[in-house]
Amino acid sequence: xxxxxxxxxxxxxxxxxxxxxxxxxxxxxxxxxxxxxxxxxxxxxxxxxxxxxxxxxxxxxxxxxxxxxxxxxxxxxxxxxxxxxxxxxxxxxxxxxxxxxxxxxxxxxxxxxxxxxxxxxxxxxxxxxxxxxxxxxxxxxxxxxxxxxxxxxxxxxxxx
Amino acid sequence: xxxxxxxxxxxxxxxxxxxxxxxxxxxxxxxxxxxxxxxxxxxxxxxxxxxxxxxxxxxxxxxxxxxxxxxxxxxxxxxxxxxxxxxxxxxxxxxxxxxxxxxx
Numbered sequence: 001x002x003x004x005x006x007x008x009x010x011x012x013x014x015x016x017x018x019x020x021x022x023x024x025x026x027x028x029x030x031x032x033x034x035x036x037x038x039x040x041x042x043x044x045x046x047x048x049x050x051x052x053x054x055x056x057x058x059x060x061x062x063x064x065x066x067x068x069x070x071x072x073x074x075x076x077x078x079x080x081x082x083x084x085x086x087x088x089x090x091x092x093x094x095x096x097x098x099x100x101x102x103x104x105x106x107x108x109x110x111x112x113x114x115x116x117x118x119x120x121x122x123x124x125x126x127x128x129x130x131x132x133x134x135x136x137x138x139x140x141x142x143x144x145x146x147x148x149x150x151x152x153x154x155x156x157x158x159x160x
Numbered sequence: 161x162x163x164x165x166x167x168x169x170x171x172x173x174x175x176x177x178x179x180x181x182x183x184x185x186x187x188x189x190x191x192x193x194x195x196x197x198x199x200x201x202x203x204x205x206x207x208x209x210x211x212x213x214x215x216x217x218x219x220x221x222x223x224x225x226x227x228x229x230x231x232x233x234x235x236x237x238x239x240x241x242x243x244x245x246x247x248x249x250x251x252x253x254x255x256x257x258x259x260x261x262x263x264x
Contacts, residue, residue, distance in 0.1 A: 006163040010171045017175055017198055021182035026190060033194050036175075040201050047168075047212045052204075052226050059230055064197070064237045071190060071241045075248040089185030097177035104169045111166045114213050120220055125227075128219035136224075140231045147235035151242035 005046055013039025026072045034065040051122050168209035176202035189247065189254045193240045200233040 016035035023029040037060040044053035104110060129137050179198030182191055204226045211222020248254050 003163055006167065010167075014171065014174055014178065017178040020194055020198070021178050021186075021191075026188065029191065029194065033197070036198065037201065040175075040205060043168075043171075043205060044208055047208050049208050049212070049223050049226070052208060052223055052230070055227065055230060056204075059234050060197075064234060067237060067241050068190060068194070071244055074245055075190075075254050086185035089181055089183075092184055093177045093181035096180055097173055100173035100176070101170055104166060104173060110169060110213075111164050112213055113162055113164055117212065117216050120223060124220060125223060128224055129227075132219055133224055136228060140228055144231060144235050147239050151238045154239070154242040154246045 002046070005042075009039055009042045009046065013043065027069070030065060030068045030072060033068065034061045037061055037065070048117065048120060051120070051125055165209060165213040168213075169206065172202045172205040172209065175199075175205065187255050187257050189244045189256050190241070192256060193237065193244070196240075197233060197237060200229065200236075204229055 013036055016032045016039060020029045020032035020036055037056060041053040041056045044056060176199050179195045179202060182195030182198060186192060207222045207226040211220060244254055251259060
């Protein structure tokens with residue numbers, strides 16, 4: 001695993017995430033959100049999970065980011081009335097990061113280097129999904145159908 | 161020097177904290193959703209990193225869990241954005257501070 005690639009991708013991803021969290025303009029934040037997920041997909045490619053990386057690009061950059069942009073455009077009339085920067089949120093976030101980083105750095109068993117693993121083919125994922133994980137797969141299908149119907153019902157125009 | 165599991169976990173913790181910052185400090189409902197998505201993304205990164213650095217098994221469990229988690233968070237985003245649109249239709253605002261009708 002390449003160290004330079006790791007540093008570059010983490011700077012890109014965390015920078016884009018910070019921009020998505022703090023930018024005033026909604027549209028810019030949505031584009032930075034898409035960029036964050038591009039960085040995350042690069043991380044997945046770096047870690048050898050190519051299928052999940054590509055799925056992330058399709059689902060997040062292709063679908064969720066577009067959905068967010070559409071929602072911003074549909075709720076546009078509400079101009080940005082952001083309060084001044086909330087220090088409470090920043091303090092809580094920094095405290096959460098401090099706690100997590102402290103506990104990660106204190107745990108010695110996680111400072112391991114990756115060993116060589118057999119390449120993860122789509123066939124292996126499909127085989128696992130269709131044999132041992134077929135029950136969760138079906139539940140996910142039901143959940144997605146329910147979410148689709150629920151989203152449609154929520155935004156349906158009420159008949160006068 | 162190659163990156164260890166620790167460095168991936170630190171990056172993931174940073175991503176989670178940024179998502180928490182977005183969810184807590186912004187007043188716009190879409191920003192809150194973006195923050196939640198960022199936190200879920202950090203969880204996915206943890207799943208994949210633990211799968212890659214942990215002992216290998218017959219089934220790629222971490223990858224499967226990450227796939228299920230991506231599907232669930234996509235469903236959550238769809239319903240959440242539909243809720244934002246529905247709330248906007250009723251109240252003409254997406255500011256979460258003004259949605260206080262249930263406040264006692």
